[in-house]
Amino acid sequence: MQEVDAIVIGAGFAGLRALHTLRGQGKKVLVLEASDGLGGVWYHNQYPGARCDVESYDYSYSFSPELEQEWRWSERYATQPEILRYINHVADRFDLRKDILLNARMTEARYDEQAARWMITAADGRQWSARYFVMCVGQLSTTKAPDYPGQSSFKGRVIHSAVWPRKETIDFNGKRVAIIGTGSSGMQMTPVIARLAAHLTVFQRTPNFSVPASNAPVSDEEDRQVKAHYRERRERAWNSPTGLGFAVNRQSALEVSPEEREKVYEAAWHRLGFGFALAYHDILLNAEANETAAEFIRRKIASVIDRPELRQKLVPRGHHFAARRPSVDSGYFQAFNRDNVELADIKESPIVEFTPEGIRTTAKHHAFDIVIFATGFDAFTGSLFKPAIVGRGGISLREKWADGPVTQLGVSVSDFPNMLIVVGPGSPSLLSNVMVSIEEQIDWLAALIKKMDEQGVVEFEAEPEAERAWVAHVNERARQTLYLTTDSYYNGAEVKGKPRVFMPYTGGVRGYRRHLSECAEQGYSGFALRKTPAARAAQSEAPQAA
Numbered sequence: 001m002q003e004v005d006a007i008v009i010g011a012g013f014a015g016l017r018a019l020h021t022l023r024g025q026g027k028k029v030l031v032l033e034a035s036d037g038l039g040g041v042w043y044h045n046q047y048p049g050a051r052c053d054v055e056s057y058d059y060s061y062s063f064s065p066e067l068e069q070e071w072r073w074s075e076r077y078a079t080q081p082e083i084l085r086y087i088n089h090v091a092d093r094f095d096l097r098k099d100i101l102l103n104a105r106m107t108e109a110r111y112d113e114q115a116a117r118w119m120i121t122a123a124d125g126r127q128w129s130a131r132y133f134v135m136c137v138g139q140l141s142t143t144k145a146p147d148y149p150g151q152s153s154f155k156g157r158v159i160h161s162a163v164w165p166r167k168e169t170i171d172f173n174g175k176r177v178a179i180i181g182t183g184s185s186g187m188q189m190t191p192v193i194a195r196l197a198a199h200l201t202v203f204q205r206t207p208n209f210s211v212p213a214s215n216a217p218v219s220d221e222e223d224r225q226v227k228a229h230y231r232e233r234r235e236r237a238w239n240s241p242t243g244l245g246f247a248v249n250r251q252s253a254l255e256v257s258p259e260e261r262e263k264v265y266e267a268a269w270h271r272l273g274f275g276f277a278l279a280y281h282d283i284l285l286n287a288e289a290n291e292t293a294a295e296f297i298r299r300k301i302a303s304v305i306d307r308p309e310l311r312q313k314l315v316p317r318g319h320h321f322a323a324r325r326p327s328v329d330s331g332y333f334q335a336f337n338r339d340n341v342e343l344a345d346i347k348e349s350p351i352v353e354f355t356p357e358g359i360r361t362t363a364k365h366h367a368f369d370i371v372i373f374a375t376g377f378d379a380f381t382g383s384l385f386k387p388a389i390v391g392r393g394g395i396s397l398r399e400k401w402a403d404g405p406v407t408q409l410g411v412s413v414s415d416f417p418n419m420l421i422v423v424g425p426g427s428p429s430l431l432s433n434v435m436v437s438i439e440e441q442i443d444w445l446a447a448l449i450k451k452m453d454e455q456g457v458v459e460f461e462a463e464p465e466a467e468r469a470w471v472a473h474v475n476e477r478a479r480q481t482l483y484l485t486t487d488s489y490y491n492g493a494e495v496k497g498k499p500r501v502f503m504p505y506t507g508g509v510r511g512y513r514r515h516l517s518e519c520a521e522q523g524y525s526g527f528a529l530r531k532t533p534a535a536r537a538a539q540s541e542a543p544q545a546a
Ligand code: NA7
Pocket: 140, 145, 146, 161, 180, 181, 182, 183, 184, 185, 186, 204, 205, 206, 325, 346, 374, 375, 376, 377, 489, 494
């Protein structure tokens, strides 16, 4: 069995950063990646139109000023292929590949209490032992798809947006295509596939809010400007609520005149993309303020849809803007003005079954050659529950979190010493520019490990009391927002039977950073730091047998 200092699971943005940082601290690190390439979600989500909805310059590593200066983003919002090129460039630039094992799916991680080490097993039986176990598996990587009656009888092709075939180009030419799901994936691929396919039917359950990406090529002048002031841009992101590179308007949407609000929303509509939700500080805090934004967006969406009956169906109603993840689109609603694009409203006429030729709803039968599930993920916990993660006393993470995730500061779990979960539940994760959150948490872990080394500590473990306090704080912050007013993957509603618990931290990147820093400044308060493993300490304190 090979012994390393740290095992990192997943070779996406988080895994590569963990490898680079811990290796830089002199640790022997090994990354296990289940698939045959680097990039995590950006490797798997290769559907047409896949693109980041955080600006490229912000959705990139900040740890290397040289890397920042060398890399040239071509578009304001990078496409999936460009992001994948960036990730591979980083892997080469920092010589990361030599410590990454591809095609190595971790199936079990078991904590050895005597040794204070994790025993890691891969699907093919290989094993490693590591002091630190770092889960970098992403929050949206375990896919979910419906199971309609007759699904397996369908003679055409079925593809999930997040398991997109990588070694072939799907030919849409002349094909009748279905997209089921209108989250970011469905909305991004719709206009692209509409241009390629003979006919496209979009199956919509919940109409989603969306703001235009206003994507554009990055000019040389813009690139020079950003690079000349990159540090300031990073500072703004680190000190912002969401980790995006611009400031929130501190005003309330309700304290300004309707005319002024209209001007602010109009400017945000053409520039901010996802940041539209920050046009006023109370859009996600106050229903009345939210409604001013929602109404503006509804008007904008309606204005680009030609057919009145479609306007009625596509315009989002029934939930607050951004209380579930809105999309940032490039011509989604306009695609429905094409003659070859049809909307199937499955709230009104649900899917009854798949047939060998297509899909039957209560309204009619649709014939298809290709059906695409853009139906999303078992978010946050899906990928943490796939392998058996077994902590102190034989308790599994699945058992520990049976009623929902419990963490200290969104990074660590009692009974699972020396394990760190990057951008998991209880941290800003999906409510932030995830790159900012990734780097923040990994730097925090690296500092903790440095301190442990200096003090001869071999085991860190979250204290249950601190966990309870953190979970209470996460819930309290969520209650101050509008997030709890609707079903979403933020609160476990996306999977039947999942505990209905709000998972991300709504206190913002800056607020979260303060908690992490305070914890470190107070000697890692809320954590037990032990010089001998707890199991051994307990043993040596136990009365000796005669
Ligand atoms: P999302 O955002 O979870 O969207 C999934 C979509 O699929 C959404 O419209 C769902 O409708 C729909 N859905 C899910 N299950 C079904 C079933 N059974 N039948 C019909 N429709 C269904 O996933 P995405 O991949 O689009 O985006 C993921 C993230 O990537 C996104 O949040 C950004 O962070 C980037 P619902 O709304 O539940 O009614």
